Amino acid sequence: MNAMKMFLLTSIFLMPMQPAFAGPPASDAQRYARRCLGHSLERGVRPDATLLWGTKRSWSSTRRTDERRSVLVSVDNDAVLKTDLGVKAVRLEQGRLVAWPDASSSLVGTVLQGNSSDGKPVEVAICGSEPAPENSSLHRYRIEAWNPVAREWENPCAATSVIPNPRVLAVQGVWDSSGARHDIPGKLTLACEGGAIGQCIRWGYKPWEQRDGQSLAGLHQTCTRMVRADYCGNGLSHTQEHTLIDMYDALGVLSLTTESSSFWNTERASFEAAWGPEGADCLARTRDGRALTVILHECPGRFHPGDVDLSDGDRCTVHRQGLRPDRVLLRNRSYASNEYTDSL
Known part of the structure; x- marks a missing residue:
C-alpha cells in the first residue's frame, strides 16, 4: 500500500x-x-x-x-x-x-x-x-x-x-x-x-511541485472537487460525515488500494467517479446515495448517459461530452450508500 x-x-x-x-x-x-x-x-x-x-x-x-x-x-x-x-x-x-x-x-x-x-x-x-x-x-x-x-x-x-x-x-x-x-x-x-x-x-498533491515534468496544480484542484463530491463543479458537496474514500491518479502520486485492512474493505468499495479540475468527468453513482437524476437536474447539460470503460473495472454510466479515458486525472472508490432514493 x-x-x-x-x-x-x-x-x-x-x-x-x-x-x-x-x-x-x-x-x-x-x-x-x-x-x-x-x-x-x-x-x-x-x-x-x-x-x-x-x-x-x-x-x-x-x-x-x-x-x-x-x-x-x-x-x-x-x-x-x-x-x-x-x-x-x-x-x-x-x-x-x-x-x-x-x-x-x-x-x-x-x-x-x-x-x-x-x-x-x-x-x-x-x-x-x-x-x-x-x-x-x-x-x-x-x-x-x-x-x-x-x-x-x-x-x-x-x-x-x-x-x-x-x-x-x-x-x-x-x-x-x-x-x-x-x-x-x-x-x-x-x-x-x-x-x-x-x-x-x-x-501529496502539492500544487507547487511537479511529477514526471508535470505540475501537480491541476491534480490538487481536481482533488478538492473529489474530496467534497462536488460533481457539478458549483461548490456544492454530495458527501456525508464518516465517509471513507480511496483515490488514485494518472501520475501515480496515489495508487489504488488493492488489499483490505482494518479501516478499508476493498470488497465493499466500488468505483464512484472520475474527476477533473471543474468537477466530475463521469459518474457511476453518487457517494451519499442520491440518484444520478438528482445530479443531472442540478447541472443540466453537463452529463450525458452512456457507458464508459476507464479500465481496471471502473465504468461510468453518465459522462461529459468528449470525455477521453486516457486523460482522466483522478478516480475514486467509496462505499455505496442507500440512504437516498430517487423521488424525481
Missing part, C-alpha cells in the same frame, strides 16, 4: 459553545496585544459537511449559512497590519511563508489583512510555525483571526474529531464559492488541515 495513502473521514465538528459577552470596542493596540495568547473562546457545536477551506462558516453560532461561505478565504501578502520585527510583507515559497524584506525575520505575531467569503476584512495573526507530523517538508501555521462578534482572537479553522486544533497550510491562489481556483496577484490562501484544500496538499 502506498505509504502516503490516507483516507478522508468527512466529519467536522465545531467545539462547544460558550456565551460571548461583547464589551466596548478595543483599540488597535489593545486588540493586537491580545493576539496569539491562546485564550480564544470555544464556540459552535454541530457537525458540518466536508468544507472547502476548512474554516468556520460564520462567527455567529446562531447564523445558519451554507457550505460555500467562510470567515476566511484569503490573505493579502503585502497588507501587514501589525509586526514587531519590521516585516513589511510575506512571500510564499514552496508552501512556506517567508518574511520580506528580511527572510530571516520571524513571522510570529505578524497580523495580516484577510478577507471573508462575503468580502469583509478579517485580521489574521500568525502565531507559530511547525513541520507537519506526517511530512516534515510541509510547513503548518497556527493562526488566529479577530472575531468581531465575540471581540476575541480565535482559531478560524473548524475543529474535527481527528484534528481538534487545526493548523493551516499556505498555498498560492484563491478559491471562490463555486470551488474554482484563481491566481490573484498579492493574495494567497491559508487552508485549514480539515478542509479539502489542505487535505489534498497533505495527501
Whole structure:
C-alpha cells in the first residue's frame, strides 16, 4: 500500500459553545496585544459537511449559512497590519511563508489583512510555525483571526474529531464559492488541515511541485472537487460525515488500494467517479446515495448517459461530452450508500 495513502473521514465538528459577552470596542493596540495568547473562546457545536477551506462558516453560532461561505478565504501578502520585527510583507515559497524584506525575520505575531467569503476584512495573526507530523517538508501555521462578534482572537479553522486544533497550510491562489481556483496577484490562501484544500496538499498533491515534468496544480484542484463530491463543479458537496474514500491518479502520486485492512474493505468499495479540475468527468453513482437524476437536474447539460470503460473495472454510466479515458486525472472508490432514493 502506498505509504502516503490516507483516507478522508468527512466529519467536522465545531467545539462547544460558550456565551460571548461583547464589551466596548478595543483599540488597535489593545486588540493586537491580545493576539496569539491562546485564550480564544470555544464556540459552535454541530457537525458540518466536508468544507472547502476548512474554516468556520460564520462567527455567529446562531447564523445558519451554507457550505460555500467562510470567515476566511484569503490573505493579502503585502497588507501587514501589525509586526514587531519590521516585516513589511510575506512571500510564499514552496508552501512556506517567508518574511520580506528580511527572510530571516520571524513571522510570529505578524497580523495580516484577510478577507471573508462575503468580502469583509478579517485580521489574521500568525502565531507559530511547525513541520507537519506526517511530512516534515510541509510547513503548518497556527493562526488566529479577530472575531468581531465575540471581540476575541480565535482559531478560524473548524475543529474535527481527528484534528481538534487545526493548523493551516499556505498555498498560492484563491478559491471562490463555486470551488474554482484563481491566481490573484498579492493574495494567497491559508487552508485549514480539515478542509479539502489542505487535505489534498497533505495527501501529496502539492500544487507547487511537479511529477514526471508535470505540475501537480491541476491534480490538487481536481482533488478538492473529489474530496467534497462536488460533481457539478458549483461548490456544492454530495458527501456525508464518516465517509471513507480511496483515490488514485494518472501520475501515480496515489495508487489504488488493492488489499483490505482494518479501516478499508476493498470488497465493499466500488468505483464512484472520475474527476477533473471543474468537477466530475463521469459518474457511476453518487457517494451519499442520491440518484444520478438528482445530479443531472442540478447541472443540466453537463452529463450525458452512456457507458464508459476507464479500465481496471471502473465504468461510468453518465459522462461529459468528449470525455477521453486516457486523460482522466483522478478516480475514486467509496462505499455505496442507500440512504437516498430517487423521488424525481
